[in-house]
Each structure stands twice: as C-alpha cells, then as structure tokens.
Amino acid sequence: MQNFDLDNFLPYKLSIVSQSISGLIAKTYESKFGLTMNQWRVLVIISNHNPISASEICQRTLIDKMVVSRSVKALRKRKLVLSRPSKQDARKSKLSLTKTGSHIYEDIIPIAKRYEHMLLKRLTGLQRTTLDVIFDELMRGVEECDADQN
C-alpha cells in the first residue's frame, strides 16, 4: 500500500495557501464594494489599459473569456464600466472606467496593497525573490507536463 501525505503534497498546499489568501481579500471586495474577485481583476485591467477590449483582457490575464464577458456585464450594469463599439473592428468594444468606476479603483488599490504588504512583510528580500523564481519554474513545469500529456 502506497503511503501518501496529502498535507505535504505541493499542489494541495499551494491551493490551500492561495485559497486562504484570495478568500480573505475577496471578503473585503465583496463587503466593501460588492465586487467578486474576477470583477475586481477585470476592473483593474481596464483601468490600467484604458481603453481595452474583452479579448485583450483574456490574453493579459488568462481569465476565461466567458468569465470576462460576465464580469464586464456586471460592471456595466453597475455603471462602473463603459463600453463603446470599436470603429476599426465592429466585433470589438472598447472598455473604459466611468467616473464611479475610477473612484472605486482608487479606493480599492490601497487596500489591496495593504493586504499584500501584510503578507510580504514577513518574508525577507531573498525569500521574495526566491518565490518569484519558484513561480516561474513551477509555471514552466506546468507547460512541460502539458506538452507531455498532449
């Protein structure tokens, strides 16, 4: 019989840590601004690349295009995002933040940064750079596995 310790299984640990952090922050987005994690992400991307199309958001974030579509729909309904048809390509629409959307963005960013700081302050500079290297390697590992199984 195989011995296997789930608690020390890398994908599981990673998932627990990630979910704990995301859940923590999501609670604030939800209670303070009524935004889901994905809506928040889309909002940030729109603000930073104003104007941008939905498909470009997908490329930049790896968020599924249906998720983007739904997030944009919700953001538009709340009038945080404005959508204008592109003149160059009638299939696309150019997304930008409304004034209200910008205000929420301005409010939300410091909070996000504060959370990140609360987490990062416990790590040394070396640990932080190591973590970045590890992320890169893990993503490369995923690509390798992906290539293997297809």
Add this chain to the structure above:
Amino acid sequence: MQNFDLDNFLPYKLSIVSQSISGLIAKTYESKFGLTMNQWRVLVIISNHNPISASEICQRTLIDKMVVSRSVKALRKRKLVLSRPSKQDARKSKLSLTKTGSHIYEDIIPIAKRYEHMLLKRLTGLQRTTLDVIFDELMRGVEECDADQN
C-alpha cells in the same frame, strides 16, 4: 492615479500558479478516473485515516463540510467508499474505502507523485525548503489579517 500591476500582485500570481497546477492534474483525475479534485482529496484522506468520519475530514483538510458531504455521496454512489454508522455516536458515520476504492487509490497515487516530481525537480533543495517556510509565513499572515478584520 494609483499605479498597480496586477501581474505582480502576490495573491494573483499565487492564484494563477495554483490554478494552473490544479487544473493540469485535475484533467488526469477526471479523464482517467472520473474523479473531481475534491473527490480525489476525500478519497485520499479516507484511505490514510481509515475509518474516518466526514467531520474529521473537514478538520484535517479545511475543505468545507458541504463539499465533503457531496464528495462522499458521489464516492458512495460509485461504490468506492463504504459508510457505516458509528456505534459510539449515531450522528457520525465511519467511512472507509471499498476494494474498488483502494484499487483506484493505488493507481492514482503514483500519478500524483509523478506530477509533483515533475514540478519539484526544477527546484533546488534550498528553494524547496524556502517554499515551505514561505507557505508557513503566508498562512500566518492570513491569520493575522483575519484577526485584524474581525
């Protein structure tokens, strides 16, 4: 206007890495064994702590109790898991793997280990231990934030 780079936001990066890895492995569990990620986790826990109650699984894994309940239901339906009422506490039931369940477990563990190895082999010993330290610190950070906001 605040500048903020989502791509380098720790919670976001963590989530991307975690989702990529989990998604990769989930594909195999799903296609080879018809198990979801959560069903797989519950199966492993039952195998390692045979017999165990649903509530103990929750404590050990931080998986939501409804998720455990549904996973167990699905596993029982496929006759991978057996449930017997506990004699000491009639509310509880003792869960254990059937023979079929054990076989699947035996098949699945080497695959999980191979994935983990594919990912970890890219990291030095130092990086691996650093990663464990980082996980611990991040979880402590989450607890701190949690305490703060309540």
Add this chain to the structure above:
DNA sequence: TTATTATAGTAACACATGTTACTAATGCAA
C-alpha cells in the same frame, strides 16, 4: 466576387460551489 477560416462576444445549458436552514443526536447545565 465567393467561400473558408478565424475572431469577438454572448446565450443557454449543465454542473459545481457557497449559503442558509433544517433534522437528528449528543453533551452540558440548571
């Protein structure tokens, strides 16, 4: 031009997940 293929976005469906609230059993305190 026409036919084909690719891209942008969404509707509709099925399924997964989170939340609330409930039943049943237990433990504890008055």
Add this chain to the structure above:
DNA sequence: TTGCATTAGTAACATGTGTTACTATAATAA
C-alpha cells in the same frame, strides 16, 4: 429530569463556472 447549546450531516436554494454552440464581423484565399 428538563432545557439549551453544540455537533454531524444534508436538503434546498441561489450563485458561480465551464462547455457548447451560436451570431456577427473580419481576414484570407481562390
């Protein structure tokens, strides 16, 4: 004992997510 709080587990509902397939537009090739 009775009454209340706690625990184990699940049903029912609402919401979120993934998948498929569709419309509309654009780009390419014959």
